[in-house]
Amino acid sequence: MTVFKLEHRTPTKLSEKVAYKITQSLKFILNVFYGTQYAKRAVILETIAAVPGMVAGMFNHLKALRRMKDDGGWIRDLLDEAENERMHLMIFLEIAKPSWVERLLVFLGQGAFILVYGFIYLFTPKIAHRIVGYFEEEACKSYSDYIEQVDLGNVDNIGAPEIAINYYGLSEAAKLKDVLLAVREDEAKHRDNNHAYSDAYESNQLPEHQN
Numbered sequence: 001m002t003v004f005k006l007e008h009r010t011p012t013k014l015s016e017k018v019a020y021k022i023t024q025s026l027k028f029i030l031n032v033f034y035g036t037q038y039a040k041r042a043v044i045l046e047t048i049a050a051v052p053g054m055v056a057g058m059f060n061h062l063k064a065l066r067r068m069k070d071d072g073g074w075i076r077d078l079l080d081e082a083e084n085e086r087m088h089l090m091i092f093l094e095i096a097k098p099s100w101v102e103r104l105l106v107f108l109g110q111g112a113f114i115l116v117y118g119f120i121y122l123f124t125p126k127i128a129h130r131i132v133g134y135f136e137e138e139a140c141k142s143y144s145d146y147i148e149q150v151d152l153g154n155v156d157n158i159g160a161p162e163i164a165i166n167y168y169g170l171s172e173a174a175k176l177k178d179v180l181l182a183v184r185e186d187e188a189k190h191r192d193n194n195h196a197y198s199d200a201y202e203s204n205q206l207p208e209h210q211n
Contacts, residue, residue, distance in 0.1 A: 053082030126201035136191035
């Protein structure tokens with residue numbers, strides 16, 4: 001089993017500082033609405049997190065078609081990331097039970113983020129992937145806080161939803177903490193992958209069709 005570590009890539013270049021500032025702005029907005037409401041916070045978090053992989057996958061798919069060259073496996077990885085984040089959302093919908101007002105906020109937030117992120121990716125994929133890398137760093141922190149609150153007894157360690165048991169192959173006796181640990185591992189992978197994608201753009205070590 002992977003040993004989880006909280007990691008942070010210190011921004012040094014201007015592009016990284018811009019990406020980090022955007023991420024911190026998103027974090028601030030999220031804290032305003034759902035500071036310590038961890039389950040509902042996760043719903044919003046996963047709604048936004050499911051967007052970048054799909055947007056990036058679409059842009060890379062279209063680019064590969066235009067250039068009639070292989071994508072180097074990026075498209076599948078990015079779409080798998082989007083699907084994984086979508087499943088996180090489905091899991092937390094079972095836990096949080098958001099109201100119609102909160103669902104409306106999700107709808108509006110997702111729509112705005114698709115437009116903004118799509119615009120950023122169109123002009124600078126390097127910054128777009130760095131934003132996601134930093135966003136996933138914050139997701140790892142958020143889930144670590146969630147797990148800590150469960151350990152302290154401030155959040156009930158309820159039984160894991162059936163959808164999470166099936167998706168992660170957990171035992172029927174699995175609890176919320178087991179789900180949170182699995183989700184956090186996913187977010188750590190997305191964090192590392194997106195920082196690596198951004199590094200690839202930085203060093204021009206891209207699949208042939210993107211050079």
